[in-house]
Amino acid sequence: MIIREEHTVQTRSNRLLTLQADLVITGGGIAGCCAAITAARAGTKVVLVQDRPVLGGNASSEIRLWILGATSHLGNNNRWSREGGVIDEILIENLYRNKEGNPLILDTILLEKVLQESNITLLLNTVVYEVHKSSERSISSIRAFCSQNSTEYVLQAPFFCDASGDGIVSFLAGAAFRMGAESKEEFGEPLAPDNDYGELLGHSLYFYSKVAPQPVKFVAPAYALKDIKQLPRYKLLSPGVDGCRLWWIEYGGRRDTIYDTEQIKWELWRIVYGVWDYIKNSGNFEDVDHLTLEWVGAIPGKRESRRFEGHYMLTQQDVVNQQPFEDAVAFGGWALDLHPADGVYSHLPGCNQWHTKGVYQIPYRSFISRDIDNLFFAGRIISVSHVAFGSSRVMATCGLGAQAAGMAAALCVQHGMLPRQLMEKPCLHRLQQALSRAGQSIPGIPISRDENDPMRTALITTSSTLPLDEIPFDGPWMPLEEGAGQLLPFRKGTCYQFTIKVKAAQATTLHASLKVSGKPFNYTPDVTLETLAIPVQPGEQLLTLSFTAPLPETQYGFLLLTANPALQVQGSQWRYSGIVSVFNGKNKAVSNEGRQMAPEGSGVDSFEFWCPRRRPEGYNISMTVTPALEPYAPASLVNGFTRPYLGANAWVADPADQRPWVQLQWKAPQKLRALTLHFDTDFDHPLESSLMGHPEDVIPFCVRHYRIYDEHGTLIHEREDNYQTINHIVWDKPVKTSTLRIEIAHPAAFVPAGLFEIQCA
Structure with a gap:
């Protein structure tokens, strides 16, 4: 059938569709996705508007930056700090399907996660360009246009969340914002940059290369950078370095990072093709004849533009001092990571990363506009200073905070409230608990149980419990070329004795120390309780380390062995929940040189880094412990913590137990x-989403197979091949029983079965 219209003297209009929802979210990056999924699962009708053809923002195949947050490439002292909830679910799913780190696969996972939620209407390739307000302080609708279907949309909702990166909705709505850096005087932030360093972080654009079966020539385009020496760090370039490992190819910090983005992109293209011309044609590299470009980004990844003002602005001091907030809903832990505004053309280091001694809380007030009553912020536009933004801007942190915004919006819809009303104590508690039950793991805020919670009256018994009196002597020898230690959950007032096995190349002395963190919830060994010097003879031998200093608090502590090239210590094949070895090594990718030496007056701390090694390395140190640690009591299953915090917070079965089980009886x-079960997917593991790759597709601590029986011994649920952290089991009809027995199989040969938390409803 032909469609034909006669000429008209009037202009035509595109198709116009009006969509109504409870919440409209602009921006389909990691933050927007996490906010949308969280809100939708809480029963909220969501429209998610994304101006690109795929989801994921900077993590997508269009830009290809890996997702990171508080774990910081396993290069800081933030133990078990990977972000929980939806962002964890996405990263675990990506590990299972895509441990090699192909960003195209991550695209499919994000699209699948969003499309699986019936409460989400997804609009791709759709650009928001107009905001309508019903009053000075309230948005009524936004208008958007999709170039692919020539359709304009009017999106109406009582609540809006801006996760767009540049804050297009917040900007058009008139919300107060900042762009650039505050002075040192405004918030008293010593790290606030001066004009020479510059006030904005720039954009980056990456490329991938591959080896072709035949030689491939490269003729640079006319606009490519001709003189590679214009880039002060050009000597860092090599044929094997591509993708987001070239994060320092950054430009635009001296320009308007919103309105000048196209010009910034052209300069980045000029740089990238000049870099490739240098690699291929300079003659300074061998074995490049078969190398060819596989992909070059077409849009740059943005770091910084607008930051919007909420009811509270997070600052450097809040981050460094780990300021507690009554309205904490998320946490961060990436370093205060600021870059020189001149980017790749700067003679300064590509970044200045200053780490903190532990993770910090982010308050709810930073996610809601002080000017627009029905507007939430998510992602990198939240209410923080430029210095604090250096940490809060990374994607996993953005995703975690966005979950808080999504859950808050759902509660506002359910209870007919405005976002600022959730700051009141009873409402705030409801928000924090809803997040905690969904796996948010807000530091210091455990899951609480109301009087109707079945777990309050359940009698919990188990088939066995592992008493940690020994980490078996059955693993490889580990040279003490750098300091090594074991992080263990200790009891207040207890004095401990350890026996370890060493191998000495010559007569020497082993120096050992027992240390803790000054803040009990941290994992930075900045308080020395006692040191020992033990003579060692050549050959293999057992050494007993007897400490007389009692532990000041119930908290994690460190048995640390000083580096000694003449010594090796025996490791163990066994791995346990909440137990990890640490090493005083270096991780230059995150400015970790073994110790952070803070400049005088910088407002940050000096301290040592003691970090785990990635699997398959990272063996625990073999030892006996007297008295036994006993960190795995069944009571951990209802203490409200779903990861290690002050203690292991897990129940772990004895490895000799052939059929471990947990029984709930009323x-x-x-x-x-x-029924909701929280398993151990090693919250220490960073799970970078692309490029790096991982040694396994399932975290070895995670229980793969379990069965649930009622009081009659009837099987009412079975799960095989589990790999996710949280398993939420909903029965079609309520199960009436006075007993639940959960049989849990050991997940691996040298990993006993463990479980963090059980929730019933």
Whole structure:
């Protein structure tokens, strides 16, 4: 059938569709996705508007930056700090399907996660360009246009969340914002940059290369950079370095990072093709004849533009001092990471990363506009100073905070409230608990249980419990070329004795120390309780380390062995939840040189880094411990913590137990609709989403197979091949029973079965 229209003297209009929802989210990066999924699962009707053909923003195949946050490439002292909830679910799914780190696969995972939520309407390739307000302080609708289907949309909702990166909705709505750096005087931030360093972080654009079966020539385009020496760090270039490892190819910090983005992109293209011309044609590199470009980014990854003002602005001091907030809803842990505004053309280091001694809380007030009553912020536009932004801007942190915004919006919809009303104590508690139950793991805020919670009255018994009196002597020898240690959960007032096995090349002395963190919830060994010097004879031998200093608090502590090239210490094949070895090594990717030496007056701390090694390395140190640590009591299953914090917070079965089980028993039958199990997917593992790759597709601590039986021994649920952190089981009909038995198989040959938390409803 032909469609034909006669000439008209009037202009035509595109198709116009009006969509109504409870919440409209602009921006489909990691933050927008996490906010949308969180809100949708809480029963909220969401429209998610994304101006690109794929989801993921800087993590997508269009830009290809890996997702990172508080774990910082395993290069800081933030133990078990990977962000939880939806962002963890996405990263674990990506590990299972895509441990090699192909960003195209991550695209499919993000699209699948969003499309699986029936409460989400997804609009791709759709650009928001107009905001309408019903009053000075309230948005009524936004308008958007999709170039692919020539359709204009009017999106109406009582609540809006801006996760767009540049804050297009917040800007058009008139919300207060900042762009650039505050002075040192405004917030008293010593790290606030001066004009020479510059006030904005620039954009980056990456490329991938591959080896072709035949030689490939490269003729640079006319616009390519001709003189590679214009880049002060050009000597860092090599044929094997590509993708986001070239994060320092950065430009635009001296320009308007919103309105000048196209010009910034052209300069980055000029640089990238000049870099490739240098690699291929300079003659300074061998074995490049078969190298060819596989991909060059077409849009740059943005770091910084607008930051919007909420009811609180996070500052450097909040981050460094780990300021506690009554309205904490998320956490961060990436370094205060600021870059010179001249980027790749700067003679200064490509970044200045200043780490903190632990993770810090982010308050709810930083996610809501002080000017627009129905507007949430998510992603890098939240209410923080330029210096604090250096940490909060990274994608996993953005995703975690966005989950708080999404959950808050859902509660506002359910209870007919405005975002600022959630700052009131009873409402705030409801928000924090909803997040905690979804795996947010807000530092210091455990899951609490109301009087109707079945777990309050459940009698918990287990088939066995592992008493940690020994880490078996069955693993490889580990040279003490750098300091090594074991991080263990200790009890207050207890004095400990350890026996380890060493191998000495010559007569020498082993120097050992027992250390803790000054803040009990941290993992930075900045307080020395006692040091020992033990003579060692040549050959293999057992050494007993007897410490007389009692532990000041119930907290994690460090048994540390000083570097000694003449010594090796025996490791163990066994791995346990909440137990990890640490090493005083270096990780230059995150400015870790073994110790952070803070300049005088910088407002940051000096301290040592003691970090785990990535699997398959990272063996625990073999030892006996007297008295036994006993960190795995069944009571951990209901203490509200879903990861290590002050203690292991997990129940772990004895490895000799052939059929481990946990049993919940009530005096009267319960009607149970749902059961939620929190497993161990090693919250220490960073799970970078692209490029790096990982040695495994399932975290070895994670329980793969379990069965659930009722009081009659009837199997009411079975899960095989589990790999996710949180398993939420919902029965079609309520299960009426006075007993639940959860049989859990050991996940691996040298990893006993463990479980962090059980929730019933």
